[in-house]
Amino acid sequence: MTQIKNRVPAVIVLAQFIVASFLVTAGLAATATEFSSSATIRDWTNSIPRAFLKDRHLRLYSGAESEQVLFEGEWEKVRVEAQEFSYNGATLKRDTSPPALPDLKSSWQEIAVIDVAQGNRLLRAFAPNIVPAERGHGIYVQHAMGDVVLFRDATGKLQLVPFDGKPADVTIDRRYSRHELASAAALFLEKELKASHPDKTAFVLLWQPGERLRITFLDLKERESLVLFPPAEDIPRGRPKLGGNLKTLASFAIVDNGWGFLKNPVSSATRTIHQGVQWTGTFFDPSLRDRASTIPPLTTNAPGMDLVAWEQWLDQRFTARERGSIRLLLNGEGFYPEFERRVAEATNKVDIHVCIFDRDDVAVRMADLFKARSTNIAVRVVFDRLNTRGAGGAPPATPMPDGFVPPSSITSYLRDGGEVRVRPLLNPGFSCDHSKVFIIDERYAYIGGMNFGREYRYEWHDLMAEVEGPVVASMQRQFNKKWAQAGVWGDCGLAAETMFRAKPHYESTNSADWIDLRRLYTKTFDRQIRRAELEAIDRARNHVFLENSYLYSNEMILALVRARLRGVDVRVIMPGENDFASGHSSNLVTSNFLRRHGVRVYFYPGMSHVKALLVDGWVCFGSANFDALSLRLNREGNLATSDAEFAARFRREVFETDFAKARELKEGIAVDWSDHLSDALLNPF
Known part of the structure; x- marks a missing residue:
């Protein structure tokens, strides 16, 4: 010992x-x-x-x-x-x-x-x-x-x-x-x-x-x-400074829309049109009206949907299946130390595609690691500019170390004192890139819901996965195109990368743990994740398990209800707390509606940021929430598989573990007009 x-x-x-x-x-x-x-x-x-x-x-x-x-x-x-x-x-x-x-x-x-x-x-x-x-x-x-x-x-x-x-x-x-x-x-x-x-x-x-x-x-x-x-008189030391709204708004108008349209005229125009079409579409989503007066019993012994036919349906419409292995990394202590170890051991390059790169102590520690490694390997970072600026102005829920002073700009901090190459992703028309994909040496890829910040390391329940195998080459290809488009040449750089650069090749032959995986996206005029998840729920015959903090989409909610009214075992996990007060109000309204229709609703203690769906042995997880932003508007990246062994492990380690920790809702929660208003306002989001 x-x-x-x-x-x-x-x-x-x-x-x-x-x-x-x-x-x-x-x-x-x-x-x-x-x-x-x-x-x-x-x-x-x-x-x-x-x-x-x-x-x-x-x-x-x-x-x-x-x-x-x-x-x-x-x-x-x-x-x-x-x-x-x-x-x-x-x-x-x-x-x-x-x-x-x-x-x-x-x-x-x-x-x-x-x-x-x-x-x-x-x-x-x-x-x-x-x-x-x-x-x-x-x-x-x-x-x-x-x-x-x-x-x-x-x-x-x-x-x-x-x-x-x-x-x-x-x-x-x-x-x-x-x-x-x-x-x-x-x-x-x-x-x-x-x-x-x-x-x-x-x-x-x-x-x-x-x-x-x-x-x-x-x-x-x-x-x-x-x-x-005790009585609070002022803002404690070490907290990010608030304010700067006018500066942020001016920067958004000039940089994201002005410069963004100049260097990315095609993609900015199509994304703006896409935003308008999808925003309009959300106003035609069905309302949450009670669908049945009696709830049928569960068909617990019913066979699940035909997964062979299901995968063939996906093959015909979306990305092809690719081989690879998955290792689940739960919560901050499961992901961060392992990822930091991989970065420290990297021999060639580290590529980071993240939505939020915060300015707190955890994010700065990651930035310091990237800067230290950038002296002998290539380190490239792209992040969503709008979300990163917004997160950097909000204080964390837990106190940062005494004496810590956040940098005024994480972009400048990453560039100073090292050789990290940084390209913020612009947000024309308020479009956002919500993806989280990190790649090391073109061998290891990480995908899931975590950004770089204190809440992901110490405060929230969340999920990432380490991926190996040929699928990593495709993820690397996607990053290379994103990197090219984020550069000064914009759409021209993307075209050159697409047409003239050789595709990455995965060199490892260790295939013992490889399974069939499928990358699913939300892109401009290509809502793969939404279509796949709604179709899967409508095909469900045995069980549908969903965990998310932002279940605002009426389409998704009604699909869950339809499944339950067919006798399917439908369960939903929501957080007992939410980082968004109106979102919590909306969740209460949604939980009552689901419970009235026989769906089992659980509230996880604290904040759960997990984005996961399990339907009759088909797993889908990644960066996409179950709201209009993720299913229609943002750029998102998920992984999906019907592998029986992985699905059983996912059910055991994610859903069954969280069911045991959470409290099941046995009776309705009192809500008022303000909760219903929050729910109505969030449906388009």
């Missing part, structure tokens, strides 16, 4: 991570400041405040009666219930002239306050409860600042190391996301607090695992866990 020396005690470090997980599950950690290191913290640490609760309105009275300070916060009930505890956040407001303490006859209920000493003791007691007892086994823990592995060494002692420093002989038995860690902590606290305070159901807990005080609210009756943020 590998020996780990000179480490901070694991229970202390994990306690800090648990607090961080509570803080960021609410998604507000990047927008709240800490209590300053003033008398306020010392007062709260040395004297226990009194807490009063009424209808999700909390008051905390601190200090002596003559110098009393009130901190109060309000919040709304989380609309999607969690498996155990819901999570939310509220920013406290300070009142130095507070109203008098509520009397016993008022509707305010005084609740228990757990002081710092008790709070820290509870945190320290929690760690041994979630780590396997077996030596050499441990858990993966995702937290606000990164990720770690907590395990028992050869002596049975708890050890904690960064994820990339995990000893090779340690077996990870379970993965804890931030939400799952916070949920496990809440369940542990519930048991402990019921034993010590049997007559109480609501608590304010004070923690101080480091120098700063943390405050959490826990309601055992309402099943709510809440992080209480």
Whole structure:
């Protein structure tokens, strides 16, 4: 067993991570400041405040009666219930002239306050409860600042190391996301607090695992866990600067439309016409009206669709089948370390085609790696200009490292101090390229839903896949054409690349794991992904599983309902949280509609960015969401296959795993006119 020396005690470090997980599950950690290191913290640490609760309105009275300070916060009930505890956040407001303490006859209920000493003791007691007892086994823990592995060494002692420093002989038995860690902590606290305070159901807990005080609210009756943020007065350091809207708009008008049309006259004109045609088409999508009063039973033993005939149907209409192997890389810890290792070991070139190249610490780390490698191999990067600019102005949900200052421009940062060649993709007519394909040495390709940014590494549930085999040569060919078109010669460069450049050739003969794969695209006037996915769902006879955070297309929703009314087992996974508030409202309306028609709807804890479909053994995944933007307007890239072994693995590792983690919707969620308005407005998108 590998020996780990000179480490901070694991229970202390994990306690800090648990607090961080509570803080960021609410998604507000990047927008709240800490209590300053003033008398306020010392007062709260040395004297226990009194807490009063009424209808999700909390008051905390601190200090002596003559110098009393009130901190109060309000919040709304989380609309999607969690498996155990819901999570939310509220920013406290300070009142130095507070109203008098509520009397016993008022509707305010005084609740228990757990002081710092008790709070820290509870945190320290929690760690041994979630780590396997077996030596050499441990858990993966995702937290606000990164990720770690907590395990028992050869002596049975708890050890904690960064994820990339995990000893090779340690077996990870379970993965804890931030939400799952916070949920496990809440369940542990519930048991402990019921034993010590049997007559109480609501608590304010004070923690101080480091120098700063943390405050959490826990309601055992309402099943709510809440992080209480101190009053925010300004934007914390290390956060990307907001603003620049006029500059962005002017740049879009001059560069994307002016320069874009000059160098790409043919493609810009056709894309603009395509945008107009497709936008118009979305307004003729059918509305979500109830289709049936009774739901037929499931035909669980029915054979699936004829996959041989299905693949032949695809052969006649779309790209040909090609050989290759696929290795699934789930979540940030599954993809990023593996991809970084491949980049570090590259001997010839690295080609990156990404939608968003952010400016946060994770994106900058990737940029630094590309710049370091560019001194001895070729590194080419293309990214969507509009999406990258937009993402760079938005703060991440989790805090970046202390002292980190994002570069003002990721384009300039990539070009400075190295030999990385960068070509932003222009956006005439607000068209976007949403693809994510990374190729190393023309041997390894990566495809899926991840961009370069903190949310993909540490915050969201997502999926990428490593691909090898002859199909990589076709993906390389597609990149070469994209690179040529993004250059100064534009459409002329694309024509030259298409007509005169030799096609890449995949040299490896290791074909033991190769299966039939098919590349599917959304391109100008070529909506392959939409046509294939809708047709597959309409052919389904046994099961349809779908996971996505942006299921806005009424066409797709109604196809799912039609399948269920034929007796097909239809299940949909949506995120319990969404990076887009209106999108969450739309998902609630959609979930109710699907549930009324017998579709099983699940809400994944936190944000799931997975874009996946499984229909009777046919798998389709990649960059395309299930909305009009991906199915009609953006440029997208997916992979599809009917290989039985891979489909079974995909079902097991993606869908069955996520069904187990998610909460199934058993009854309708209350929605109002604003939710229906959001849903109606998003249908064209």
